[in-house]
Amino acid sequence: MAFEPPQRLVRALGETAPSGDDWLEKLPEVAQQAVDLRELTVERVQVPGGRSSLVVLVRRADGTPAVLKLAPRRARPESERAALARWGGLGAVQLVEPFAAEGVLVLERLQPDVSVRSLPEARALLEAAGTLRRLWVEPPADHAFETVAERTGRQALVMRDSGSGGAEVASLVSAALEAREALLAAPPEVRLLHGTFRQSKVLAAERVPWLAVGPDPVVGECAFDLARLVRDRVEDLIATPSGASTTRRRIKRLAESLDVDQERLRGWTLFRAVESGVRALRVGRPRDAELLLEFAGWL
Numbered sequence: 001m002a003f004e005p006p007q008r009l010v011r012a013l014g015e016t017a018p019s020g021d022d023w024l025e026k027l028p029e030v031a032q033q034a035v036d037l038r039e040l041t042v043e044r045v046q047v048p049g050g051r052s053s054l055v056v057l058v059r060r061a062d063g064t065p066a067v068l069k070l071a072p073r074r075a076r077p078e079s080e081r082a083a084l085a086r087w088g089g090l091g092a093v094q095l096v097e098p099f100a101a102e103g104v105l106v107l108e109r110l111q112p113d114v115s116v117r118s119l120p121e122a123r124a125l126l127e128a129a130g131t132l133r134r135l136w137v138e139p140p141a142d143h144a145f146e147t148v149a150e151r152t153g154r155q156a157l158v159m160r161d162s163g164s165g166g167a168e169v170a171s172l173v174s175a176a177l178e179a180r181e182a183l184l185a186a187p188p189e190v191r192l193l194h195g196t197f198r199q200s201k202v203l204a205a206e207r208v209p210w211l212a213v214g215p216d217p218v219v220g221e222c223a224f225d226l227a228r229l230v231r232d233r234v235e236d237l238i239a240t241p242s243g244a245s246t247t248r249r250r251i252k253r254l255a256e257s258l259d260v261d262q263e264r265l266r267g268w269t270l271f272r273a274v275e276s277g278v279r280a281l282r283v284g285r286p287r288d289a290e291l292l293l294e295f296a297g298w299l
Contacts, residue, residue, distance in 0.1 A: 003027060003028040003031035003032065003045060003054065003056070004028075004045065005024060005027055005045075005049075005054055006045065006046075006047045006048050006049040006054075007048075008047075008048040008049060008050075008051060009049055009050065009051060009052075009053070009054060010024065012051035012052065013051075013052070013072065015283040016074065018074070021072070023072040027054060027070065030070060030103075030104075031054060031056065031068070031070055034068060034070065034101070034104050035056075035058065035068065038060070038061075038068075038097070038106065039060075039061040040058040040059065040060060040061075040066070040068060041058060041059040042056060042057075042058050043056075043057040043058060043059065044056070044057050045057075046067075046112050050214060052071055052072075052075035052214075052216075053069050053070060053071035053072075053075060053077070053214075054069070054070045054071075055067060055068075055069050055112070056068040056069075056070075057109065057112065060096070064096075065109035066096050066106055066107065066108065066109050067093075067105075067106070067107040067108070067109055067110075067112075068104070068105075068106055069104070069105040069106075069107060070103060070104055070105075071103055071105070072103065073102070073103060075216075076146075076216060076217075077102070077103050077104075077105060078102065078103075079144075079145060079146070079216070079217050080105065080214075080215055080216070080217065081095065081098070081105060082143070082144070082145070082217070083145070083192060083194075083215050083217035084105075084107075084215070085098060086137065086139070086140060086192060087134075087135060087137065087192075089108075089207075089211075090134055090135075090137075091131055091132075091133075091134030091135045091211065091212055092134075092135060092194075092211055092212045092213070092215065093107050093108055093110060093203075093205075093211050093212070093213045094107065094108045095107060095108075096108055107213075108205075110203040110204060110205045110211055110213065111203055111204040111205065112203060114203060114204040115199060115200045115201070115202055115203050115204070116128050116131075116199045116202040116210060117199045117200055117232075117233075121233065121236075124199050124232075125199075125229070125232075125250070125253070125254065126257075127202065127209070127210050128197075128198075128199050128202050128210075128229060128232075129226075129229065129254060129257055129258055130210075131202050131210050131211065131212050132194065132197055132212070132225060132226065132229070132258070133258055135192070135193070135194050135197075135212060135215075135225075136191040136192070136193065136222050136225070137191065137192050138190075138191065138192070139190065139191070139192040139219045143192075143219065145192065145217050145218060145219045146217075146218050146219070147218065147219050147220055148184070148187075148193075148218055148219065148220025148221065148224050149184050149220070151195075151218055152180055152184075152271065152275075155275045156177055156180060158278070158279075158282075159173050159176065159177065159274070159275060159278050160173070160177065162278045162281070162282065165278070165281055165289075165293075168293075168297075169277075169278070169281070169293060172274045172277075172293060172296050172297065173274055173278060175270065175274075176270050176271045176273075176274035176275065176296070177271075179267040179268075179270050179271050180267075180271045182267065183221075183223075183264060183267050183268060183271075187220060187221040188221055188261065188264070189221055189222060190219060190220060190221070191219070191220070191221070191222055191225075192217060192219055193217060193218050193219065193220060193222070193224060193225040194212060194215045194216075194217065194225055195215055195216040195217050195218040195225065196214065196215065196216040196228065197212065197215075197225055197226075197228055197229055198228050198229055198232050199229070199232045199233070201213055201214050201215075221264070222258065222260050223255075223260045223261060223264040223265045223267075223268050224268045224272075226254055226255075226258060226260055226265055226268075227265060227268035227269040227271075227272045228272055229254065230247065230250055230251055230254060230265065230269045231247075231269065231272075231273055231292075231295055234291050234292065234295050235291060237295065238291050238294055238295065243295075243298070244298040247295070247298050247299070248298075251265055251266055251269065266299055269299055270296055270299040273292050273293075273295050273296040273299070274292075274293065274296045276288075276292050277289045277291075277292030277293040277296060280292060
């Protein structure tokens with residue numbers, strides 16, 4: 001079978017690929033080797049798939065359905081493996097093969113085409129938040145996970161150097177950076193976080209109704225993890241006259257349901273929305289940038 005990477009993956013990796021990176025070119029060969037080594041039967045490549053990895057639906061030698069996931073080093077697949085091992089299937093997809101080759105993950109099969117986004121919005125938020133709560137565990141004492149301070153520190157450097165967007169964007173960047181500094185001064189707790197949690201990362205499963213997939217784990221306070229969920233379905237929020245008030249209600253509802261400080265959630269939501277908007281501008285996605293920065297302006 002030809003392991004053709006979906007265009008969504010090609011575009012996303014193209015935005016972040018360092019000079020000379022040849023991971024995509026080598027991907028078909030690496031995928032075939034991974035399949036042959038494990039005697040897997042390939043069903044199909046998941047399309048549109050993710051933005052940082054190739055996801056292949058397979059069956060193991062005994063006929064058990066599974067997922068083969070291949071990711072470049074810059075997507076931190078070994079960090080994902082460590083987080084999934086820590087969660088042990090509680091709230092997240094399980095590792096089928098704990099000790100695979102670097103950049104190769106073999107996971108239990110969920111229902112890849114059914115996420116909580118298929119539910120009405122209020123129910124989707126409830127189910128997603130409940131799944132996220134189960135992931136917030138103590139990190140191992142000897143962990144090597146990136147911290148919220150480290151990750152947002154790298155992002156903040158890029159944001160400060162951003163010269164495009166005019167005075168309005170500059171004002172939002174300034175507010176986001178100030179919020180980050182205040183939030184990092186006194187974090188209320190330290191937990192292992194999913195890192196990139198949103199509704200599309202919660203898939204239907206058999207052993208429990210919903211499980212999280214695709215973490216980019218980080219260690220820090222829970223409000224950081226919840227912030228990305230606040231802006232889910234941002235296109236719908238922007239399209240409605242009540243978008244700003246709906247967003248404020250969503251922050252309040254999520255903060256109360258998960259025992260997170262409302263102002264801290266608002267602050268991290270602001271930072272993450274502005275960071276994503278500035279990044280979208282930088283890589284040539286002006287429509288995405290416009291939506292994200294308008295959303296950030298409501299905060």
